Amino acid sequence: MxxxxxxxxxxxxxxxxxxxxxxxxxxxxxxxxxxxxxxxxxxxxxxxxxxxxxxxxxSKQAVLAALVGAVTARLRSDLGGWLAGDDAAGEALDAALATTACLWREQGALLRAAFFEPGTAPVLRAAMEEFTDWLVAGMSERIERDRRAGRALPGPPARALAAALVRAIIANFALAGETEEDADGRATAATLRTVIVRAIYGEEEPARASG
Missing domain, CATH: 1.10.10.60 (Homeodomain-like)
Incomplete structure (x- = not known):
């Protein structure tokens, strides 16, 4: 042996x-x-x-699907930290948006094709729809949890708000990669951070709930 x-x-x-x-x-x-x-x-x-x-x-599509899978796995990992936590406007959200900006900078052409091109291969479209559904569901749960804890503002149905924010995140990062003014996506990440926090909590740095 x-x-x-x-x-x-x-x-x-x-x-x-x-x-x-x-x-x-x-x-x-x-x-x-x-x-x-x-x-x-x-x-x-x-x-x-x-x-x-x-x-x-x-096929080439199999390679593209593998690359999309790697990108969405990394996004799930980093975004999951904020979605599961209770730190509304802290490091977890900053890290999630920084990772998202980085991935759009590295694989913007692939992600724009997967999200927006009409002729996108079904396997890529399915991967993007699955990821989007996951993110909307996770953000909706986060909003509902924070509302129950008194951290978030009352407002529209949590899922509707989450869906609007997810669409804004995807659209803004897609556009950032096509402009010289914000090629690295950092300014977009900072703007989206403010939009997310104010839409959910109504202020830039919401106070933590006591106890």
Whole structure:
């Protein structure tokens, strides 16, 4: 029976190639929209042949879906901290918006295509709709919880307010990446922070509920 040496297994050749494909596609998507990126270009960027590409991914859409999945997983992780917490206008919200700005800056072309282009592949559209539904539900629960605790203002139905805020977040980050004035999305993140906090709590730095 072989002895355990304590070494961690490194990535396999296949895992490295799959990573190279995804990273190569991500680099290409920083320069142009998904519709103008081909499998041949992705393969060349990854340093492999097109036939090797198809050993790991069945299509370009499968690569795009994997990239979208990685982006939404990161967004869920960072946004989840604020959605589950009770710090209305603190570090958790700032971190969530900073991550969102960063991801729109890195993968804006992919995200704009997934959210807004009529011809978006069904798998990408489904991923975006699932993420949007998750975010609306989480923000709605956060609003209702804060209203019960006396931290948030009464107002329109929580889900309607959450849906409006989510649409504003997506639309504003999508536009930020297309303007030179706020290419990194930081100003947009700061503006959205104010919009979110004032829409839910009515003031820039709401007081914590005692007890």
């Amino acid at each position: 072989p002895q355990y040496t304590g070494r961690r297994r490194g990535p396999t050749k296949g895992e490295l190639r799959e990573r190279a494909i995804l990273e190569g596609a991500a680099r290409l998507l920083k320069r142009r929209p998904p519709a103008r990126v081909t499998v041949e270009e992705i393969a060349a960027e990854a340093g492999i042949s097109p036939s090797t590409f198809y050993f790991y991914f069945e």
